[in-house]
Amino acid sequence: MKALVTGGAGFIGSHLAERLVELGHRVTVLDNLSQGNKLTQATLERVELVVGDVRDQETVERCASGCDVIFHLAALLGVDLVADNPVETMETEVLGMRHVCRAAIEGGARVVYASTSGVYGKMAVSEAVSEDVHVSPRSSYSIAKRFNEMYLAAQHQEKGLESASLRYFNAYGPRQDSRMVTPRFFAQALAGQPLTVYGSGGQTRDFTYIDDIVKATVLAAEKVRGCRVFNVSNSREYSIKELAEKIAALTGSASPVALVEAPPERYDFEVERRFGCSDKLREAVGFAPDTSLDEGLARIYRGLLAGKDGGER
């Protein structure tokens, strides 16, 4: 298989590219490196890295030429980055998807798209959320993600484009950007600083280990046909306070967990509960997550102790 991974120098994209070359596939990575380059040296030596922008149609078409699958991950994300750059966030999503679809249709490729559990918005849930519920995205980021899911459906109807949109639930693992909650708690614990939790800390999330995210993404590329939308989740709910406590205990840190006032409205801490049901993906491709939160955190910690941010696989 020949694959293009947009955003392939990022956290998820770099792990995905690594896995694809391990599987013997030929991989081109297209990334503007705006968030740095998380590809390991070993992977860099086995992929073609094109430094360029998904908002540029000619670049996307050149990179996608001859590809069987386009994994479309390039995006701006993170609460602050999105709030500070709403237009670039939307442009990257919407123009990037337009160019990816065009290239895929011309070249006969399938698309696997990195969507988000953020499309469920502030929905009150009492059980793991399934894909069938009515979504209500709120930020420019998640609105654009939902727009792209719908655009892919339209391109399927009009042009026969095949795609899988994957709603990732809180990916975590080695090499994740330090702005995100799990690496931030590790850094605070190891520096002996308080682990700062916003609000009550009772808000829950569904932490999905990077290897499970990558496994689901590869399975979707291999097995999904037509035009489908799937949750990718660990299907377990943990509060942010529990996550902080687990990391403090794991690292043997004396740092306290400190509850601090939630910052202004731009933050999504008011989403009280979010966890996903990935039964639909299990039925379609046989996906089941392998890595519990405790095991995933332990792997990150062993990687940090060994001095390799790459952690263990």
Ligand SMILES: NC(=O)c1ccc[n+]([C@@H]2O[C@H](COP(=O)([O-])OP(=O)(O)OC[C@H]3O[C@@H](n4cnc5c(N)ncnc54)[C@H](O)[C@@H]3O)[C@@H](O)[C@H]2O)c1
């Ligand atoms: N990490 C998560 O928990 C999570 C959850 C849901 C969805 N997602 C989605 O998964 C994908 C990957 O996320 P990630 O966590 O690896 O983020 P990341 O920021 O590490 O990776 C995104 C990559 O896209 C690149 N990029 C940004 N704008 C670009 C542009 N205009 N042209 C080319 N490259 C560009 C960045 O340089 C970066 O390397 C994103 O689409 C994200 O929305 C992630």
